[in-house]
Amino acid sequence: MSEHAVVLESVSVVPAGAEGPVLRDVDLVVEEGELALVVGRTGSGKSTLLGAMCGRVPHFTGGTLHGRVLVHGRDTREHRPRDLADLVGVVGQDPLAGFVTDTVEEELAYGMEQLGLPAATMRKRVEETLDVLGIPELRGAALRELSGGQQQRVAIGSVLTAHPRVILLDEPTSALDPTGAEEVLATITRLVHDLAVTVVVAEHRVERVLHYADRVVHVAVDGTVTVGAPAGVMATSDIAPPVVELGRWAGWTPLPLSVRDARRAARGLRERLATTSGSGPDDVPGPDGARDPSNNRHIRRKMDDPHPTEPSNNRHIRRKMSTATSAPSVVPVLQASGVVVRHPGDVVAVAGVDLDLHAGEVTALMGRNGSGKSSLLWALQGSGATAAGRVRVGGPTTPAVDPAALDPVERRARVGLVPQSATDLLYLDSVGAECAQADHESTVPAGTCAALLARLAPGVPADRHPRDLSEGQKLALVLAVQLTADPPVLLLDEPTRGLDPSAKAVLATTLRDLAARGRSVAVATHDVEFVAECADRVVVMAAGEVVADGPTAEVVVSSPAFAPQVAKVLAPGPWLTVDDVRSAAPGVAP
Template identity: 40%
Template sequence: MITIEQLTYRYPDHAAPCLDDVSLAITPGSFTLMMGPSGSGKSTLLRCLNGLVPHFSGGEIAGSVRVLGEDALSAGPRVMSRHVGMVFQSPEAQFVLDRVEDEIAFALEHVGLPRSEMRLRVEEVLDLLDLAPLRDRELRTLSGGERQRVAIAAALALRPTILALDEPTSQLDPQSAEDVLQALVRLNSDLGLTVVLVEHRVERVLPFVDQVVVLDAAGHVRSGPPRTILPDVSLCPPVVEVARAYGWSPLPLSVKEARRFALGITPTPKPAVSAAPPQRGEPYLRITDLEAGYETKMILNNLSLNLWPGEIVVLMGRNGVGKSTLLRCIVGLLHPRRGNIWINGQNNKGRSVAAISRELACLPQEPDSLLFADSVAEELRVTLRNHGQPEREQVHELLSQLGLDQVATRYPRDLSVGQRQRVALGAITVTQPGGLLLDEPTRGLDYAAKAGLASLLRQWRNQGAAILLVTHDVEFSATVADRVLVLGRGGLVADGSPQSVLANSPLFAPQVARIFPGSGWLTVEDAVAWKG
């Protein structure tokens, strides 16, 4: 169905190729996962399937890409969009209309389907992705995860032969991600839809795939069945890391398969860890009786929480419960209907967003909203100038810590989503604020980049920073959190140590906790340390 031969591609003004002599075959009805480091060319390779590369991006290209017998490189997106449905990393980039149902129907109207057929297809995808309750909502009022599901629904409504998805679960909570993946599996197995999916949170996808394509930093490719490829791949999910450490064979790809091996192991339970924060003086962030919402819809109700200097607090919860709404209230982008917010002992009422951000910097879900300079390094320098601070050596030091020193002179919007996420993080932290609000900071990051981010966050915490991190990434939360909060409809439903909140949670437990229930283990390091 898809045949790629000796494909080499270089973006305009780039010295090195993004893809280098790539040859690959994808069979009809397969479920293929593309994985590899941030910036290795996964999204670029995906865009070759529908002709966006090179027709939209320009650059130099050699080799061939044939999809369903069509020459994708010469046919371009006008022809290939009939065969290949595309879901981008940033769903906002592909929206045209304002309302959920209208957006899903837009592509169907564009190709001239009869009204009766359009109604049927729209209803099908609304039900398939649990979007029926949102059909009349405006897209701007949806959470990041809800917008991601709308983008997938709009692509599926055209009933493409091939569905290409670029990190489709990056903004979804674990249950929503499972629902979306199960829907894709049903379409793949029941209707023969060929799925090609790029994902960094490999633990979510691995049980469903039958082929893995691994790209390295130089743009080279290896492909094959998961159990053939993964033993030699460094960027692997916890279930594979644990299996390799214990020597389990055949290599388990899911928690269910791994638990069969773990039945013969009686782990020593890890002692419970207190979640008591370092309560020295006043909390850096204090919220009392907060109520907030949009128009007539109440999102947060009677919410109170404290964040102290020198701790990392992770806030989790289902899509749409108000996590991003809470951050908007804290930084002054949304005015609460009731309640108070204190930052560093000062009430937020009447303060500007700029004044608040000097003390509590915020990284939004969409990093592009912070990027406007001509180079990566200049993004950090602009922040320093805006805050009236002199440029320091720490610009280069911070870029190195974020793994961006090699792209310091590049235009930020030409980078991958994961790299842009790190540029935005550098831009908000270069002033060394006393507190940080991070909304899905691991989006687009591979396992190595997430480990580097965790190390950096711990360093800032040890220097006294107060860090509130909103994420659906349970594996990252287990690694980095001092305290975990779970937000339910209206308010907090859990507040405790990662061990007490995550270990036995049916929704938020990391893979190691599921493999070894009752052990109190959360991370690969816990499991490997016990083995010795």
Template identity: 55%
Template sequence: MMNPGGIAFDHVTFAYAGAPVLDDVSFDLPEGEFCLLVGPTGAGKSTLLKTVNGLVPHFTGGTMAGRITVAGREVHGSTPADLADLVGYVGQDPLAGFVTDEVERELAYTAEQLGVAPAAMRKRVTEIVDLLGLADVRDRDLAALSSGQRQRVAIGAALVAGPAALILDEPTSALDPTAADEVLSTLHRLVHDLGVTVLLAEHRLERVAQYADSALLLVGGKVTAGSVGQILAASPIAPPVVELGRLAGWPGPPVTIREARRHAAPLREALAGRHPAPPAATFKPARRKSPASESGPPLLDARALTVDYPGGVRAVNGVDLVAARCERIALMGRNGSGKSSLLWALQGTGKRSGGMVAIGGDDPAARKPAERRTLAGLVPAEPADLLYAEKVAAECDGADRDGRVPVGTCAKILEDLVEGIDGGTHPRDLSEGQRLALALAVTLTAAPPLLLLDEPTRGLDYPGKAALASRLGKLAEAGHCVVVSTHDVEFCAEFASRVVILSDGEVVADGPARQIVAASPMFSPQVEKVLPGWLTVAEVAEALGGNGVDGVGTAGNGTGDGAGT
């Protein structure tokens, strides 16, 4: 079904204008390789991926030199349509790339465009449905699917043509941990069972490292190739388990939980009797008599909140949520659990079917949009929805005016989140992570008392997420309440003082972050899996005095076999 072949770059250079995004890049991925592309936000990972199927430069412009081949075929001079039988591409937003409205029709579309005979097309679609576990949704509308199901449909649509290579840009960024594992396991099967060459860019490296055979590091336009361990050891961005290994001096360092556990015994001994520093914000549970009432009314008071959609779909079912100033709340749960619907209902723009919401005593739904934003600022899952100007600088200037803050405030926040964004750049020319950072900066400029963010870490690397957590923490310390809907368990560990978990529109857990995430294998961060009771590398470093301890890297007699999560 699949064509054999790998991906080769031979002295490839690409530039839009000025400094090149790709600078004399050469590497060779053999057939059936699962390769992870690593690099900071804005490094050019999406650009590199799009060169493989001709999206760059055919739809982006720019100047390109060098040679790219896939399965021995020259890419230069070919359009994405010419390469559809050779390269499957799945972008950051699968829904935006769909051209039909039903699963089976979407899977058949590419084969139809290639002129595949009806009988052969039906056979291919059936094979893809079975391979990706889509049999139970093959007749459903795409809009009714979960994010994980949409991602699998997008992969299936790319595979119908029988490509030799599959290119994916942050395929797990919108997925909960379980859905992400399902997608990555599917890719693993494609590589090992069908010999497909997979090149994947992802910021949530802790999810992908265990599946990858090799890695590429893109920094400053240059690419370094090597094993996953070699690349993550040299990379300026790395998952927590690698940072923990660096702190402890473990050889390698390990890149999976299983490897790390084999080294961790001396570190556990060094930490014996020590405890993480208490959180900056005190947890105040969501209940009728909130401790917040001891010093005044809560900032947010939502009671029996219900959100219904046409067709009898109940997204939020009688949720009570009380929150005080200074709280840092992570709203978690599987895709489709009602998190986004709850945020929009709290902000007042989303319609509610029942219940009440008060922010500082005011119902945001009863206010005009401009007034609503002074009560609660919401950054949606698609940050581009907040951006209207033609230049980054104009967006920042407008945010300063709207927020009535000193000129340069928004630009400073943006620089804290992601360095080096040119103010003259059009927002649509930014990477996904850079656009998100700009939308965050615009919203944070007004500093509303209640700040609601829907999946704010999509497209951000580890330093970007750390900067975001720091900024949100400072806002909480200043008296704001911050509620973040997220699937990113590592960000939750850095940011949250309290975790609320939704399932089927109802609150199923609400408590201190350390207590909730430690009790859930799905939402537990990497450090906690290696060192129970500890959530972040920073906590461990502080307990050890910031410099690690002698001897903690000597346990174990091997680096493991790469298994683990």
């Protein structure tokens, strides 16, 4: 048997000041050369588990660790993180925040310098690592000029040069587009299979990593941990990718973990769906006999069936009805024409974009890292500088104005923005103070923001410091602050980072409800499953330009990069989610 890489024996972790443990009686063995995937809801303790494996918990974090953690035989009670640096490498969620030098080569060498390795050894390892990562051409590149996927690979390389036997990664793909994520995962699997490095990955985007994993570690909200083969754990896990949910619904055995396996199992399902739904949900003829391009299949099906078997799927009625009431011929609530955004060094981030946002519509902005999505959102909101073009926000009853010409309070009342780092908008020392300030600035009755927060994330204590909240709670607080002003346009930049599927479902419902109330919502995201769940329209950007714009099903089904898992499994049918399939033919599954 191979040597145990990581062993946890009856481990419980009680954070400083906490009443109970965040991890409870954990027994876990990770073998050498394995890829272990850690899953669980936001705040369940995944990061704490990784921290215990490298000694940061409790040496850096405080609190109490009961039990024993061994890393290749070294006890973390007796060896602090610096004593494990030759064994364990840690890569955090934000690689750019962890860089300490300016160029790729300097960053790869930095860790070895701290270990006091000879210059000749350092040079040799830098070259080897560049080859392993497949980025030798980036040797002298500035770190800030790299794409997100390249930065993540450099972050992995910066720990790899120390020749660790264990690498811990916390949300390594959460900020990456699908292509960048695949590049990083290819690097990770190469380390596992070619170099026998042990890799432990905590990731919410389970669909990206599951089919690579040798074992799955599920951390429950009560701090208990379940460990096993991926198919066994996924059979009952509350965190599961769409292919697993589809397989569980359809009763497939063995349970598929990848699109390939699910597609093979779905041959019969595709045939039965086509028989039940005709040539596909989007091909239902309209009243004039033409095919229905607006994807209003959900309205017709629900109207024909006054007693739907899946009440939760009524979101499709609300979403499509709200879209139908705001046809493109209606004056948009936000119009952007010829918008150009330049960054220092004459870098063109947005290159003459024209974009209209309509009431009652959820629009998803997609594209590679660096395609200009965030820059465009800031320009639309008015806080970001534009080099050319114009933006106007207004409706049938309000005059159109340039949001950049408004003061911050007026601007927020017209266009709300939730940035990638939600905590950038939080500056007071308690949740209650943030809510009270939002009420004051928006001149609404006291308690308005708190009531919104209670609906988005019930049970958040008013006396809690905002930075002590989970990622989902932070997002809910910022969203409540922005919604207190009740703007007709709401922009969100990568809002699903760090959110588990349950929290994403709450967010999707919130955005759909806003659209149903006549608001316009635009979301910049790499999360294709989230887009499939809530977006009416998808706008794809590349090199600062819009390269595709249309109904969600029309745009994503034809895209290998942006198609959700269900669409890939059931192609050429246009179903995007498991709920779509259930709703299309509730009696189809065995």
